[in-house]
Amino acid sequence: MAWHTVFPLLPPVLLAMCWPRPSPPSLMMGERSHAGDFSYVGIDAILEQMRRKAMKQGFELNIMVVGQSGLGKSTLMNTLFKSKVSRKSAQPNPEEKIPQTIEIKSISHDIEEKGVRMKLAVIDTPGFGDQINNENCWQPIMKFINDQYEAYLQEEINIDRKKRIPDSRVHCCIYFIPPTGHCLRPLDVEFMRRLSKVVNIVPVIAKADTLTLEERDDFKQTIREELRANGIDVYPQKEFDEDAEDRLINDKIREMIPFAVVGSDQEYQVNGKKILGRKTKWGTIEVENIAHCEFAYLRDLLIRTHMQNIKDITGSIHYEMYRVRRLNESNAGPGLAPGQAPTLVSAHTNGQTKVNGGPPNGMAAQCEVLTHEM
Amino acid sequence: MQLLSYNIFLLNHGFRLRYQFEPISMTAANVPRCIGEGARAVPLAGHVGFDSMPDQLVNKSVNHGFCFNILCVGETGLGKSTLMDTLFNTKFEGEPTQHNQPGVQLKSNTYELQESNVRLKLTVVNTVGFGDQINKEDSYKSIVEFIDAQFEAYLQEELKIKRTLHSYHDTRIHACLYFIAPTGHSLKSLDLVTMKKLDSKVNIIPIIAKSDAISKSELTKFKIKITSELVSNGVQIYQFPTDDETVAEINSTMNGHLPFAVVGSTEEVKIGNKMVKARQYPWGTVQVENENHCDFVKLREMLIRVNMEDLREQTHTSHYELYRRCKLEEMGFKDTDPDCKPFSLQETYEAKRNEFMGELQKKEEEMRQMFVQRVKEKEGELKEAEKELHEKFDRLKKLHQDEKKKLEDKRKSLDDELNMFKQKKTAAELLLNQAQQAGGSTTLKRDKERKK
Numbered sequence: 166m167a168w169h170t171v172f173p174l175l176p177p178v179l180l181a182m183c184w185p186r187p188s189p190p191s192l193m194m195g196e197r198s199h200a201g202d203f204s205y206v207g208i209d210a211i212l213e214q215m216r217r218k219a220m221k222q223g224f225e226l227n228i229m230v231v232g233q234s235g236l237g238k239s240t241l242m243n244t245l246f247k248s249k250v251s252r253k254s255a256q257p258n259p260e261e262k263i264p265q266t267i268e269i270k271s272i273s274h275d276i277e278e279k280g281v282r283m284k285l286a287v288i289d290t291p292g293f294g295d296q297i298n299n300e301n302c303w304q305p306i307m308k309f310i311n312d313q314y315e316a317y318l319q320e321e322i323n324i325d326r327k328k329r330i331p332d333s334r335v336h337c338c339i340y341f342i343p344p345t346g347h348c349l350r351p352l353d354v355e356f357m358r359r360l361s362k363v364v365n366i367v368p369v370i371a372k373a374d375t376l377t378l379e380e381r382d383d384f385k386q387t388i389r390e391e392l393r394a395n396g397i398d399v400y401p402q403k404e405f406d407e408d409a410e411d412r413l414i415n416d417k418i419r420e421m422i423p424f425a426v427v428g429s430d431q432e433y434q435v436n437g438k439k440i441l442g443r444k445t446k447w448g449t450i451e452v453e454n455i456a457h458c459e460f461a462y463l464r465d466l467l468i469r470t471h472m473q474n475i476k477d478i479t480g481s482i483h484y485e486m487y488r489v490r491r492l493n494e495s496n497a498g499p500g501l502a503p504g505q506a507p508t509l510v511s512a513h514t515n516g517q518t519k520v521n522g523g524p525p526n527g528m529a530a531q532c533e534v535l536t537h538e539m
Numbered sequence: 540m541q542l543l544s545y546n547i548f549l550l551n552h553g554f555r556l557r558y559q560f561e562p563i564s565m566t567a568a569n570v571p572r573c574i575g576e577g578a579r580a581v582p583l584a585g586h587v588g589f590d591s592m593p594d595q596l597v598n599k600s601v602n603h604g605f606c607f608n609i610l611c612v613g614e615t616g617l618g619k620s621t622l623m624d625t626l627f628n629t630k631f632e633g634e635p636t637q638h639n640q641p642g643v644q645l646k647s648n649t650y651e652l653q654e655s656n657v658r659l660k661l662t663v664v665n666t667v668g669f670g671d672q673i674n675k676e677d678s679y680k681s682i683v684e685f686i687d688a689q690f691e692a693y694l695q696e697e698l699k700i701k702r703t704l705h706s707y708h709d710t711r712i713h714a715c716l717y718f719i720a721p722t723g724h725s726l727k728s729l730d731l732v733t734m735k736k737l738d739s740k741v742n743i744i745p746i747i748a749k750s751d752a753i754s755k756s757e758l759t760k761f762k763i764k765i766t767s768e769l770v771s772n773g774v775q776i777y778q779f780p781t782d783d784e785t786v787a788e789i790n791s792t793m794n795g796h797l798p799f800a801v802v803g804s805t806e807e808v809k810i811g812n813k814m815v816k817a818r819q820y821p822w823g824t825v826q827v828e829n830e831n832h833c834d835f836v837k838l839r840e841m842l843i844r845v846n847m848e849d850l851r852e853q854t855h856t857s858h859y860e861l862y863r864r865c866k867l868e869e870m871g872f873k874d875t876d877p878d879c880k881p882f883s884l885q886e887t888y889e890a891k892r893n894e895f896m897g898e899l900q901k902k903e904e905e906m907r908q909m910f911v912q913r914v915k916e917k918e919g920e921l922k923e924a925e926k927e928l929h930e931k932f933d934r935l936k937k938l939h940q941d942e943k944k945k946l947e948d949k950r951k952s953l954d955d956e957l958n959m960f961k962q963k964k965t966a967a968e969l970l971l972n973q974a975q976q977a978g979g980s981t982t983l984k985r986d987k988e989r990k991k
Contacts, residue, residue, distance in 0.1 A: 205628075206626070206627055206628050206839070206843060207843045208654045208659050208843060208847075209654050209657040210843065210844040210845070210847070211605055211657065211659075211843075212597050212601065212657060214845070214846070214848035214849070215848050216593045216594075217785060217786075217848075218848055219592070219596050219597075220593055221783060224589070245587070246581075246583065247583050247585040247587050248581045248582060248584055249581065250581060274579060275579070275580040275581065276580070276583055276587075278586070278587060278588075278589060278590045279590040280590070281589060281590045281592055281593060283592070324863075324867045325864060328856050407602075464587075468587060468588045469588040469589070469591050470591070470595070473592065473595035473596050473598075473599050474595075474599075477705075481704070481705050485702065488700075489700050489701055
């Protein structure tokens with residue numbers, strides 16, 4: 166179907182509509198414009214419609230926390246979402262053994278604020294980095310992330326699919342760096358290197374109240390350099406900046422990562438106000454005070470400003486990469502059958518058809534291996 | 540809203556809380572609402588900040604821009620282009636079409652409109668020549684094909700391996716405005732047939748065009764007739780959604796006013812001290828934006844200001860999914876096999892692949908067989924031809940020999956004759972000589988005499 170014309174902003178006629186008019190408050194949906202503007206079409210009412218739809222549908226967010234035990238992951242989650250979304254796994258019972266393998270625990274919560282409903286899933290990884298031999302400890306995590314992508318892909322490829330595909334893909338992975346003050350450990354580097362390719366990683370320095378401000382800055386500098394040297398692209402990734410404005414904002418953020426955070430779910434009275442903090446003999450560390458720690462920045466980044474962006478990058482970039490990879494794997498045979506079936510039907514041999522001698526089981530095993538390996 | 544939930548909170552807990560002035564946490568400590576599977580509702584102890592999510596979403600969409608595609612179906616001369624101009628308050632391009640089109644074609648034009656900070660990519664598709672032919676049986680086909688083609692394009696993009704869905708220009712038709720001629724009696728059969736074919740593919744909004752030709756009483760009767768005809772023929776027109784409380788009321792009232800009777804005009808007439816869009820007649824002026832005169836304002840309200848997003852959503856979630864399902868099933872993909880165990884992707888592909896390979900081989904075999912057969916046939920033919928040629932050659936040779944023989948015979952007879960003649964000649968000469976010798980002297984004499 167041939168289009169005829171595409172007019173970019175026709176000057177004389179359409180400029181009449183480009184007046185910077187604030188949408189008159191009386192023109193909400195439901196009211197007609199009798200004596201109102203005759204030249205006001207009402208296209209911007211779509212924003213309101215979208216907002217309504219979004220509020221009705223609710224949002225989903227899946228955050229994964231990775232780090233050695235004792236770094237305050239659960240506490241930070243509780244602080245971020247101001248509720249008990251994560252149970253602390255600190256085991257006072259000495260008979261409890263450290264788990265031999267890394268478990269992945271995903272707990273969902275429904276939270277609501279000012280009419281906005283959100284389904285939050287916190288994915289915990291107890292046991293990460295806790296063994297003596299930590300080789301391949303990222304594998305279960307990678308497998309989990311890829312499994313979520315796989316589930317979404319399966320649902321998407323279905324013939325009869327749901328109206329809204331439940332999104333269990335991991336949107337953001339917060340990686341906790343222990344506050345050694347020196348540099349990144351090999352485990353950290355390995356993990357982040359592998360995972361930054363499949364998920365958005367936000368590294369944070371945990372328990373930052375053990376570092377003085379100078380130590381903190383040095384540490385951050387070292388970490389940033391090491392990340393750069395190893396080619397690790399953490400969120401916000403440079404290559405996904407959309408325009409100059411984005412780049413400006415994201416550059417500022419990139420100057421500050423990794424955030425040095427302190428988590429707490431205890432409230433104390435400071436100067437007559439109740440605030441979250443950690444009370445020590447030498448003072449009280451206020452969690453939300455940016456002079457004390459950078460928790461507020463992290464929270465703003467994750468929740469208040471960049472949440473949608475994080476979800477978009479997961480959906481349109483990481484997921485698409487997984488999908489391409491996955492569909493190319495099963496392309497050792499005929500390729501994407503639905504999409505290429507028409508061409509297969511019309512032209513009997515597709516350039517990509519290769520004879521796959523192995524049985525279907527062999528191919529499945531092949532795929533399993535390919536998905537786990539990075 | 541806040542107060543209401545506070546009361547519910549009280550009722551549910553059965554005791555009265557001392558009122559604390561902490562509005563934020565009060566709103567946050569809501570009653571657990573109806574939730575999804577396996578999730579527990581957790582009250583928040585403070586302001587987290589994700590209430591900015593809708594804003595983030597809206598901002599992203601604003602940056603991205605919106606697109607909206609309208610299809611106008613109706614006979615030539617019903618005022619489709621004028622109505623589009625009036626709706627969007629701008630002059631779209633195009634001259635009125637002629638009435639002598641041989642078939643129905645669809646012309647689509649895309650425009651970029653901007654109002655405050657919202658950019659809209661509007662595509663208006665017009666049917667050219669609809670209802671003009673003498674035989675209108677196939678009129679709906681090109682429309683259905685067009686709509687399907689847009690779905691197909693989207694499906695192809697969605698099924699690609701490397702795809703760019705978020706920057707894809709969506710050309711699927713979101714709303715179809717069906718223009719009904721203002722006869723005042725009932726729907727034409729062409730209208731019924733076309734609408735029936737389109738109702739499962741697109742959101743149909745029927746409107747009565749040029750409704751200033753009908754009086755108010757006739758209009759109510761006409762509307763009732765139309766709706767009853769649509770219902771009795773099972774045509775599903777688009778119903779404005781009534782599930783969201785904010786717009787349920789207005790949408791349900793509007794549902795009762797369908798089909799909208801509209802008048803379009805881009806000319807402005809001075810009424811009182813304002814310039815309004817109107818059509819001026821000697822007996823009065825029809826104001827487009829006057830609700831007593833026509834339903835234009837209702838149409839604009841419903842189409843653009845209240846339900847544009849819902850139209851897009853319906854197109855994507857119902858009509859497109861239906862198309863996709865049918866298309867994929869047509870190609871033979873199923874989700875579950877006859878035993879109702881879900882097929883894995885892998886298996887489906889393998890099965891399909893084997894099927895295709897099998898078919899391929901079969902076809903190859905067939906072709907080979909055919910080839911061999913043909914060769915045989917050709918050989919046979921050639922052999923026959925050869926044989927024939929040989930025969931012919933033999934025949935000719937024989938003929939030739941016969942001829943030769945005949946000729947020889949003739950020659951011989953001729954020779955014989957010749958010989959005989961010679962003999963006769965010699966005999967004759969002999970006789971002559973004898974005769975001459977006998978009377979030779981006389982001849983000599985005669986000769987001599989002559990010589991003398």
